Amino acid sequence: MRVTQSMLTANTLHYSQASYQRLSTLQEQMSTQKKISRFSQDPVIAGKSMQYRESIDQLNQYQRNLSEAHNRLDQSDASLRETSQIITRIRELAVKASTDTFGADERKSIAQEVEQLTNHLVTIANTNSAGKYIFNGELSNVPPLKTLNPAQVTEQDFSEHTVLFYNGDTYSYEGNGLFESESGEQITFNDGQLFAEDEPIQSEDVRMMNNQFATSAYELELQQGINITVGADAHRLFTTEFFSDLFQFQKALLDPNVNAEDLDTFVGKADNHLRVAADVNGQLGARMNRVDLIEDRLNTQQFLLEKIKSENEDVDFEETVMKLLVAETIHSAALAASARVLQPSLLDFLR
Amino acid sequence: MSTFLGMETMRRAVAANQAALQTVGNNIANAGTDGYTRQRVNMQSTPGYPGTGPFGRPVMEGRVGTGVGIDRIQRVRDQFLDKQFQLEAHVSGNAAIQSRTFARLEDLFNEGPLNDGDLGGLSSQFNDFFNGWRELAAGQDNQAVLIEQSEAVMDTLESLEKAFQSEMSLLEKEREGTEATINDLLEQIATNNRAIQKIEESGQAANELYDQQDRLIDELAILLPIEVERTSAYKGQEGSYDIKMLNSDIVLVNSSDESFSPVRFSVVQEDGARSLLINDESYSEVMSGKLIGIDSSISHVTKAMDQVEQLKQQLMSEVNELIPNFFDVTTGRVSESIKADPSQFTVSKETAQAVANLSQKDDSITLRYQQMMGQLGVEAQSMQRKTDAALTRLRNIDGNRMSVSGVSLDEELTMLVQFQHSYNAAARVMTAMDEMLNTVINGMGIVGR
Numbered sequence: 126m127r128v129t130q131s132m133l134t135a136n137t138l139h140y141s142q143a144s145y146q147r148l149s150t151l152q153e154q155m156s157t158q159k160k161i162s163r164f165s166q167d168p169v170i171a172g173k174s175m176q177y178r179e180s181i182d183q184l185n186q187y188q189r190n191l192s193e194a195h196n197r198l199d200q201s202d203a204s205l206r207e208t209s210q211i212i213t214r215i216r217e218l219a220v221k222a223s224t225d226t227f228g229a230d231e232r233k234s235i236a237q238e239v240e241q242l243t244n245h246l247v248t249i250a251n252t253n254s255a256g257k258y259i260f261n262g263e264l265s266n267v268p269p270l271k272t273l274n275p276a277q278v279t280e281q282d283f284s285e286h287t288v289l290f291y292n293g294d295t296y297s298y299e300g301n302g303l304f305e306s307e308s309g310e311q312i313t314f315n316d317g318q319l320f321a322e323d324e325p326i327q328s329e330d331v332r333m334m335n336n337q338f339a340t341s342a343y344e345l346e347l348q349q350g351i352n353i354t355v356g357a358d359a360h361r362l363f364t365t366e367f368f369s370d371l372f373q374f375q376k377a378l379l380d381p382n383v384n385a386e387d388l389d390t391f392v393g394k395a396d397n398h399l400r401v402a403a404d405v406n407g408q409l410g411a412r413m414n415r416v417d418l419i420e421d422r423l424n425t426q427q428f429l430l431e432k433i434k435s436e437n438e439d440v441d442f443e444e445t446v447m448k449l450l451v452a453e454t455i456h457s458a459a460l461a462a463s464a465r466v467l468q469p470s471l472l473d474f475l476r
Numbered sequence: 477m478s479t480f481l482g483m484e485t486m487r488r489a490v491a492a493n494q495a496a497l498q499t500v501g502n503n504i505a506n507a508g509t510d511g512y513t514r515q516r517v518n519m520q521s522t523p524g525y526p527g528t529g530p531f532g533r534p535v536m537e538g539r540v541g542t543g544v545g546i547d548r549i550q551r552v553r554d555q556f557l558d559k560q561f562q563l564e565a566h567v568s569g570n571a572a573i574q575s576r577t578f579a580r581l582e583d584l585f586n587e588g589p590l591n592d593g594d595l596g597g598l599s600s601q602f603n604d605f606f607n608g609w610r611e612l613a614a615g616q617d618n619q620a621v622l623i624e625q626s627e628a629v630m631d632t633l634e635s636l637e638k639a640f641q642s643e644m645s646l647l648e649k650e651r652e653g654t655e656a657t658i659n660d661l662l663e664q665i666a667t668n669n670r671a672i673q674k675i676e677e678s679g680q681a682a683n684e685l686y687d688q689q690d691r692l693i694d695e696l697a698i699l700l701p702i703e704v705e706r707t708s709a710y711k712g713q714e715g716s717y718d719i720k721m722l723n724s725d726i727v728l729v730n731s732s733d734e735s736f737s738p739v740r741f742s743v744v745q746e747d748g749a750r751s752l753l754i755n756d757e758s759y760s761e762v763m764s765g766k767l768i769g770i771d772s773s774i775s776h777v778t779k780a781m782d783q784v785e786q787l788k789q790q791l792m793s794e795v796n797e798l799i800p801n802f803f804d805v806t807t808g809r810v811s812e813s814i815k816a817d818p819s820q821f822t823v824s825k826e827t828a829q830a831v832a833n834l835s836q837k838d839d840s841i842t843l844r845y846q847q848m849m850g851q852l853g854v855e856a857q858s859m860q861r862k863t864d865a866a867l868t869r870l871r872n873i874d875g876n877r878m879s880v881s882g883v884s885l886d887e888e889l890t891m892l893v894q895f896q897h898s899y900n901a902a903a904r905v906m907t908a909m910d911e912m913l914n915t916v917i918n919g920m921g922i923v924g925r
Contacts, residue, residue: 126879159588
């Protein structure tokens with residue numbers, strides 16, 4: 126084939142363009158550490174890369190949900206432990222009080238301690254984290270327990286969750302200022318005053334509280350389609366009966382007619398509540414374990430996904446360096462060859 | 477035989493070699509000229525002496541040559557290669573413009589693996605959007621953030637649609653420009669035809685005009701699928717050019733027609749098949765070339781725009797089904813009432829979770845978007861390959877053409893030396909004859925003087 130100077134020039138331009146393109150691709154791969162920068166370079170890699178990124182983004186969200194779960198579980202755990210300690214202390218006090226050697230003054234100071242502990246239990250039941258009442262399930266915007274001072278209430282303060290402890294019985298609110306116990310006894314609220322059988326009741330003989338513990342569990346999605354309960358079934362522990370017992374115990378301690386044996390029954394009651402607390406806490410522990418397992422799995426999944434994503438789209442550094450070196454050598458050789466081919470013509474020798 | 481026949485023979489030799497040198501010089505001068513075809517002087521020995529005498533009898537014994545004459549100065553060109561070039565050029569013109577459009581679409585979507593952490597791509601916006609709902613489902617009060625994320629998705633969708641629209645209007649303009657270029661080329665070819673005919677009528681070959689026509693046709697062949705026919709009247713002449721659409725009788729330039737009127741082009745879609753209307757005449761033979769490539773490009777952009785619009789509608793209707801009036805479907809935005817006070821926007825955990833789960837359906841927006849990007853990537857890649865292949869073939873054909881028609885300086889210099897020697901030698905022969913005549917005229921009859 127006949128070869129002319131213009132063909133050599135055109136080829137030189139074409140080959141050096143191709144060479145620069147290779148260098149440019151390698152330069153991009155080296156600087157970005159990615160095999161491709163646009164879909165058309167390799168639609169398969171690009172498509173997979175998009176899916177992996179979506180999965181990783183989603184996993185990151187589950188990780189964030191997980192930290193919320195840990196927050197709730199840890200707080201619940203700490204609160205339940207504290208609750209158990211308090212009940213244990215109350216049991217100790219019940220044991221102490223049930224000996225006849227304790228006089229009225231000593232009983233009174235025990236009663237004061239029981240009252241303080243009860244108040245503290247209410248605080249614990251209302252544990253709040255970042256504006257959420259963690260023991261109140263889906264109703265985490267409202268406190269589960271509210272104590273009401275009988276001397277300062279109006280009828281608007283009552284709701285269907287309001288209970289009243291009086292004289293060993295628990296009365297629940299029936300509406301229209303009427304409280305009724307299970308045995309049918311009634312207490313009425315009229316113009317800021319409580320009446321039992323038309324007899325006015327002293328407000329210090331009564332405890333009122335609003336108990337609206339949610340029975341629904343608080344759930345979080347921690348894995349695709351898997352909702353985990355992250356919290357304790359506190360409604361099983363902080364029952365109306367529980368607070369009723371505490372109030373009765375306090376009342377009994379202040380009552381001179383109550384003898385040591387009567388007080389001894391509160392030891393058994395404390396034991397019962399302690400068992401419930403242990404049970405609720407045990408259940409919580411099991412849920413914490415499950416969340417830990419899920420965290421492990423999420424971490425493994427994330428690791429694997431990052432790895433597979435990297436294998437899919439990241440360059441092999443050593444390989445790319447080698448390719449760059451080879452391309453560089455070829456490029457220099459091509460330029461050198463072009464220079465030698467283009468330069469001489471017959472004119473150089475016709476003199 | 478005339479006394480001066482030899483002188484005349486050498487005069488012709490000097491003149492012929494001078495013309496050959498002039499042609500060599502012209503070739504060298506045009507060695508870098510685009511579209512130039514090298515020229516060759518066809519030399520021919522002139523008829524011997526004597527010719528045929530009365531009664532067919534030679535008037536003398538022996539017959540001497542009378543030297544050299546120039547038959548014609550010819551372009552060295554292979555028209556078969558021109559036809560090959562025309563057949564390939566429209567393919568590359570068609571693929572290249574579509575390739576460019578796909579690359580542009582890819583740039584607009586900005587979805588390469590490079591944009592890790594970059595918020596430009598729609599996919600990361602979708603991910604953020606659905607994660608926002610997951611976060612809400614996890615009990616976080618992130619309504620304000622969520623609404624911003626929703627707005628960001630809508631922003632991106634809207635800016636994509638706007639970008640597609642301006643891309644389309646650019647393509648429309650390019651289409652008009654290309655049509656104007658085609659008509660401009662056709663008119664130049666028609667004008668050149670007239671000039672070629674005038675020169676050829678005087679018995680000459682219009683080498684420079686042929687070159688110009690061939691260059692115009694090369695340009696035209698990228699824009700439209702054409703074929704060229706030439707009517708040469710005399711030996712050594714190439715004739716003027718008829719331009720027709722490839723494989724058809726649709727004439728764009730008629731060499732025998734004195735006047736040229738501009739051609740109108742439009743692409744129509746009939747029963748799923750596309751055809752090109754040329755002055756209202758339907759052409760559907762070889763749908764290729766840049767002009768038609770632009771039309772295909774417009775349909776690629778339209779398709780992308782439709783798909784993005786569908787994604788938008790799907791997103792709005794799916795979310796609104798769970799949370800009525802979350803998106804205002806008329807403005808394509810989060811409803812003003814929700815934007816006004818994000819803290820008042822409340823949904824249950826279940827609903828938030830349900831919105832988040834929209835991304836996990838079989839025909840979820842994210843999945844459809846991924847498929848759409850995958851398809852775009854494959855189409856872009858295959859069009860890029862088509863373009864590369866067509867350009868390579870075109871380059872090879874052009875290489876073959878240059879191999880035949882290109883100027884080789886070494887070759888011209890070799891011939892320069894050759895013709896220079898011929899010229900010098902002819903002059904030397906003339907000198908010898910001059911000396912002989914000197915002997916006869918000045919030296920004869922002076923013996924003994």
